[in-house]
Amino acid sequence: QVRLVESGGGLVQAGGSLRLSCVASGMYFKIESMGWHRQAPGKQRELVAELANEGVPQYADSVKGRFTISRDNAKNTVYLEMSSLKPEDTAVYYCSAQYSIFAEDVGDYRPGAKWGQGTQVTVSS
Numbered sequence: 001q002v003r004l005v006e007s008g009g010g011l012v013q014a015g016g017s018l019r020l021s022c023v024a025s026g027m028y029f030k031i032e033s034m035g036w037h038r039q040a041p042g043k044q045r046e047l048v049a050e051l052a053n054e055g056v057p058q059y060a061d062s063v064k065g066r067f068t069i070s071r072d073n074a075k076n077t078v079y080l081e082m083s084s085l086k087p088e089d090t091a092v093y094y095c096s097a098q099y100s101i102f103a104e105d106v107g108d109y110r111p112g113a114k115w116g117q118g119t120q121v122t123v124s125s
Contacts, residue, residue, distance in 0.1 A: 022095030
C-alpha cells in the first residue's frame with residue numbers, strides 16, 4: 001500500500017503565499033506521476049497541477065503563472081508553491097499519485113493510484 005500525507009495548508013490573506021507538501025510512503029513502489037487537485041464547496045474536484053516522471057508540468061489555466069509544482073524524487077515528495085493567492089483558490093487541496101507497486105502474487109509491478117486526505121487552503125479577501 002502507498003500512503004500520501006499532505007501538509008502546509010492554512011489561512012492566508014489575498015495576495016499571500018503558501019507551500020503545500022505531500023510525501024508518498026510504502027514498500028516496493030515507483031512513482032509515475034504526482035499532482036494536486038482541489039475541491040471547493042459545492043464544486044467538483046479539479047486538477048490544479050501535475051508532474052509526471054520526465055514530464056512537463058501541467059497546470060490549470062486558473063493557476064498558471066501563480067502556482068509552481070515540483071518534485072523531490074529521492075524523497076517521493078511533491079510540492080505546490082502557491083503565490084498571489086485569490087479568494088477563489090479557497091478549497092481542500094488533495095495530493096494524488098500514480099505509481100507502480102510490486103505484487104507478490106504475480107511477481108511483477110502493477111499500476112496503482114492514491115489520493116491524500118486533503119488539506120484546507122483558505123484565502124481571505
